[in-house]
Structure formats: structure tokens, C-alpha cells
Amino acid sequence: MSLEHLELFEVFVRSARGLDHKHAGSLHAADHEQALEYARDCYTRRSEGVSIWVVKSRDICASQEDDSDSFFDPSDDKPYRHATYFPLPKEVGNM
């Protein structure tokens, strides 16, 4: 069995106290079912998780480095999108 027959999967694990699945890493497997089992063996063997998602890496659509300027830079000069930009009226006190 060689890696060329296997697919790359991304693994997401939800920890016991976490609310969301977090990216844990990636692995090779023949199909989703096997990927889930290997994820269990590789990423939850120290009781890290209570739920696992696996997804084929090639099914992930990722933003490209080249797109950085147009994707992310335009929000750099819009600090008013942060709640902290606005001074709170004294009457409100702490929020």
C-alpha cells in the first residue's frame, strides 16, 4: 500500500469543553470512513475530542495568496467595524 492510492483529508476535532470543531491536522486515508478512524487514532488518543469531522483536502476551497490585497487590505482602514471604535456614553457604564 503506497500513499499514491490514498487521499489527503483535513481533520477537525471538537474538544470536550469546546463549542466548535477546530482544525487538528491532516492525514492520508482511502476513504471518509477510514479517515475518521485514523483521525480517532492520530488526533484523539490523548482524550482530546468528543466529535470528529473529516473532509477531503481537495474539497476545501481556499483563498489564494495572490488575492490577499483585494480580499483583506480594504478592511484595514475601516476601524469603525470594530465595536471598540465607538466611545460608550457614560450612562451605559460597562458593557
Added chain:
Amino acid sequence: MSTSQSSDHDSKQDLINYVLRLGDDALILGHRLSEWVSRGPFLEEDIALGNVALDYIGRSRMCYNYAAELSGEGKTEDDFAYLRDERQFQNFLINELPRGDFAYTIARQLFVDVFNKHYLSALLQSKDQTLAAIAAKGIKETQYHLRRSREWTLRLGDGTDESHQRMQTAIDELWGYTHEIFEHDDIEQRLIDAGIAVDAAAFQKQWLADVSAILAEATLTVPDAEWAVRGGREGYHTEHLSLLLTEMQFVYRAYPNAKW
């Protein structure tokens, strides 16, 4: 009074023997599986095999600790694992056979996993609370082990010509070792009568049905060969066990009480 004391002693000795047998099955198979570490077909499977090995070695420790507690005499789990010789080990032979190729390892795991599924379910009902607790932990591990060995059997059996052939060869070579796992001697009969040990013969037909169904789905053939090898529970082993013990016990015996 003296008769009752001696019978108490015997039943305790029976129980120690039985617990050691279960421990030996787990330790020897666990060690065999651990031999795959760094030699797995690819990294993920290497780690998965190591995990299964650790489940078995963990189970053997529970058994040996219980045997040590029962026997008193200041014995520890290490005494049972490292200071007994080949004839004192009473594991079933199927567990000591060399790991072979990957198909061979998977075929053995399939036979053993289906066996353990039924065995541990029955042991859960044992009147011995410690054995029932060991079974409760083991049954969860076994469900996962069986899921793996079943899927690999399907994948290899119904895979390429070569993987199919290797699986069939492994099944044919192992078949003769699957008979003694359903047999028991007088020691275990007494414990079965007392509601402590498991009578594996009771689920032999179910085991065959389960295994046959998986093999059929994997396009593999159930052997009809008549040969059977036995002797593990009496301490009569294949030539492979002594080599395994030599490697497993060497450090402990060469450096007694070493700490690291």
C-alpha cells in the same frame, strides 16, 4: 474444615490460572501487534496498529495485577510478564504466531476480534467483579478493533488480485488455530460452573456465522480444512513463542529491577 480450606485454595488457584491465561492472550497478541510499530504500511496505519497493541497490553496488565493481588506473595505484574518461561505461558497459539504480512495480521485480528466480541460480552456477566470490569473496558476497545479488522478484510479481500490472494492464504494458514479457542479444560469447567469463566463453545456457531458473513462479503472463502492445532492452554507452544519471549523479556532479565 480442612477439606473446605483446601477447596477454597483450589478455587483460588483456578481463578489465578484463568486470569493469567486471559492476561497471556492479551500480552502475547499485544506484543505481536507492537512489532508493527515503525513498520506499518503507512504512518496512519502504523499509529492505529500501535493503539490496538496498547489496548491489549493494557488489558494484560489488568489481568496480571489482578493475578498478583489474588496470589499475594508480593508478586507484581512484571513477575508474570517477564519471569515466566515458555511452558508457563498459557495463551492460545493463534496469538503467538509471527505477525506475517499485513494480510496475515488483519486475518488474525478479524478472527480474534469477533471471538473477543462474544467472549467479553459473556465475561461481562461473570460473578467475579474484577473480571466483569476488565470485560467492560475490553468490549469497547474490541468494538473498535473489529470495525478496523472488518473494514480491512473487505478492502483487501475485495481489492486487488494480490491483496485477495494474500488474505485467502492468511485465512487458510490461520484456520487450524481457530479451534482450540473454543475449548476448555477442567480448570475452566469448574470456573464456568461457578459462573466466573466463559464457555466459548456456547458462541462458536455464532462466531463462525459472523466470520463467514464478513469473508463472503469480502469475496473470500471459509476454509473447510480439517486440521487443528492445540496446546496453548497446557503450555505447549509453537516454536515462535520462545523467540518472542526472548526479545520481550531480555532487558528485564539482564538488568533486574532497572529503573528508567
